[in-house]
Amino acid sequence: MHGFANPKRFLSLANWLTPLLLGSGLLVSAGALFWGLFRVAPDRLMGETVRILFLHVPTAWLGMGGWSVIALSSLAFLVWRHPLAALAARAAAVPGFVFTVICLATGSIWGRPTWGTWWVWDGRLTSMLVLAFLYLAYIALAQAAEREGVSPRIPAIFGLLGAINIPIINRSVVWWNSLHQPPSITMGKSAIDAQFLVPLMVAVLGFSLLFGGVVLARMRALLADIQAEARLRRRAMEAA
């Protein structure tokens, strides 16, 4: 594991893994969405509206997964001081935010015909909205820390603090009465019929591959930025 903290070794791995993850992710998620949108039968109560499940659930999980990546990378950065871990946390923030926003938007569109409302302030919806705001704050903080030359430990501490929201989102429908339904998929059990569950799991796999590909691509871009800046600085020193 420590071996990959070396940027050169990381790049030699990421250079071929990035297009592989992005390509397979696009293929798998496009296939799963086609399957879910056109091939699956309508639900007994919700009818065609159930199809939004195949976008809503993977994006919800990855929205939470993105912050888990930020928290774990921040932990690795604070304890072991791996500079690559700080890059991984920064790289996961934007895709995590995008997935969270897609989850909120699709949930709202599903809620109007199903519940009869676009939005309610129940535990699940509110904690997910808080996650979107946490992402925005983290992105702003990480950019400011870089631009102002402040220690990257500050966004890392914020990334760890924000992780407390993840178990709250997960448990919100269990602890409190909420309009959002309780979890359908719990340890080894599922209240979702196999006809919906299989394409859903394929969609989760596809979106996860996409997420991994985007994080690696962004890490490479951030590394290239740092190298270009170092080169410019060296050239300026030589010229002076």
Added chain:
Amino acid sequence: MSAWKPKHQRLVLVALALVALVGAGLLAAYALRNQASYFYLPEQMLSDPPAVGQAVRLGGMVEKGSLQTAPDGVTLTFAVTGNDGSRVPVRFSGIAPDLFIEGSGVVAEGRLGPDGTFVADTLLAKHDENYVPRELQEMDEHQAAKMAEETTVGIE
């Protein structure tokens, strides 16, 4: 302590901070457990009723056989039941969502009247965690129809 490597010191420090953070979060969530609930269950509304006229939400199941439409055509009356058999009668005037049916979950926004009837301004349908294709649910009807067809052959 001084024999420890700096990275081990940091690991212990971060671990302690995480334990404190998770503890604080759990305590906050525990303290919020009633206030952050989105609605009253019928048993909560009966045992600890909100003030008459105060805006609250009531959530539970629509009791089977209790849904009636008043002669004016837009007023619905039904009963909401909880987990232990307690029930609260509800009156609502307006358009109910598509998923609002007997035996299904509902969240009603409104206020408790002086006679113990909950007067709702808005009805929200609550979906449960089950997702079942329509065809599987209709399987029994299909089988019944097929059975009826087969058993009536030659009766003419």
